[in-house]
Structures are given as C-alpha cells and as structure tokens.
Amino acid sequence: MLRRLRETGPVLLVPLAWVFATAAHLELLATRSVLVGHVVMSVLLFGFAVLSWGDMREHPVLRAWLAVIVLGFGVTLVGAYALATGRGAPLTTFAVFGWMLLPAVALGYTGRVLPREEGAWAYTLGGVLSGVGAVVFLSGVATLPALALAGVGQTVGIVTAVVEY
Template identity: 65%
Template sequence: MLRSVRETAPAGLVPLAWAFAAAAHTGLLAARAVLIGHVVMATLLFAFAALSWSEMREHPVLRAWLAVIVLGFVVTLVGAYSLVVESGTLAAVTVFGWMALPTLAFLYTGYVLPDEERSWAYMAGAGLSGVAAIGFAAGASPLVTLALAGVGQTLGIVVAVVTY
C-alpha cells in the first residue's frame, strides 16, 4: 500500500502545492499557515526521498526526479526560513526554484523517453513551467506564473502516474 501511495500521491500533491502557493500569494493564508505548509511539505519530501531512494536510483529518469526531490527539500527549507525572517527575496527564490527544478527534470524526461512513452507531455510540462519561471523572474503576474507552473507540472506528473 505504501508503494501505491508513493506512486500516485504526487498527482494530487503537485496541484495542491501550486494552489497553496497561489492562496498564499493572494493573502488568503496567514504567514503561520504558510510556514506550517512548508514544514509539512519538507517532511513529505524527506520521507518520500528516504523511502524511495534505492528504487529511484535504478533508472536515469527516476534519478533526475530524485534530484528534484532532494533539491526541492532544500528549496522548501529556504522557503520556511524566508517566512521566519520575513525575506521576500528568499521567498521569491523558493517559488522560482520550484518552477525551475521540475522544468529541468521534465526536459530531461522528455528527451530520454521514447515518443511512445508520451514524451510530448513532459516537454509540454517543461515548456509551461519554464515559461512560468522566466515570467516570474521577469516580474510577470505571480498568479499567472503560478497557474502556468501548476498546469505544466500537473500535466507531466499525471501522465507519469497514469503511464507507470
């Protein structure tokens, strides 16, 4: 059962994380709630990496995603710290990190996998998330960039969950 949860939970957690980020950005959530969310997310990332480490090291694509999880854990801790010290710069680095890291892994996944394994979906996910990261860094509407990243990353992870 634990394996099934590890294989399917990201399809729900990825869009939930982006919805949470959008709610936080619009002020619907208090800073304390966002901090708690970061701590919960960091805990889930740590647990996922620890429980999946040996399995994910066996396949090149899974290794790339393991790197996203491990680096994402660090990025999420930076996000938590940004809330404690009230640093908008570190908060922005956190959002950008969560847009950029999956973009790179989606590009790699789409490049490595053959066409019959729906590599187009990973490239589309990379494209949307990459545009979001560039737009966010350039000062575009945060809600638009959060939505683009959420849609792109959800597309990629749902395809991965359904396919594998």
C-alpha cells in the same frame, strides 16, 4: 500500500501545492499557515526521498526526479526559513522560482529521454509551461499567470507519469 501511495500521491500533491502557493500569493493564507505548509512539504519530501532512494536510483529519469526531490527539499527549507524569520521576498522568491525551475528541467529531460509512446511530448510540454512560468515569475510582471503556468505544466507531467507508470 505505502509504495502505492508514493507512486500515486504526487498526482494530488503537485496541483495542491500550486493552489496553495497561489492562495499564499493572493494573501488568502496567513504567513503562519504558509510556514506550516512548508514544514509539512519538507517532511513529505524527506520521507519520500528516504523511502524511494533505492528505487529511484535505478533509472536515469527517476534519478533526475530524485535530484528534484533532494534539491527541492533544500529549496523548501529556504522558504520555511524565510517565513519563520520574516526575511521575506528574496528568499521566498527563490523558493517559488526553485520549485518552478527544478521540475521544468526534469520534465524537459524526461521528455527527451523517454520514448514517444511513453508520453514524451507531455513531459516536454509540461517542462516548457513550467519553464515559461519560472521566467515570467522572475520578471515580476505577472505572478498569477506564472504560478498557473508552472502548476499546469507540472500537473501535466505528474498525471502523465502516474498514467504511464
């Protein structure tokens, strides 16, 4: 059961994380709630990495995603630190940008490595959307569209992964 949850859980968690991030940017959530979200996400990422380490080291695509999880754990801790200490914008911007860029790179890599019949185009599309979202987010001109692009791109990727796997 735990293995099945690890295999399919991200299909709900990825879009939920982007809805949560969007709600935070709209200031619909208290800082404390966002901090708790970061702590919960850190625990989930750590647990996922530990439980999946052996399986994910066997295939180049899964190794890339293991790197996203491990690096994302660090990015999430930076965001939690920023929220807990009131350090604010530069570090929280880094955390959001990190979660846009890391999956964008891994999605692009996945689309390049996997055969077409395994949905390579969907991973590539997801990577492009998330990457464009990261650039738009960093420009600071359109935060909500940037969050939407990253969220949709990464959701396309994880849905494809769950369906194909």
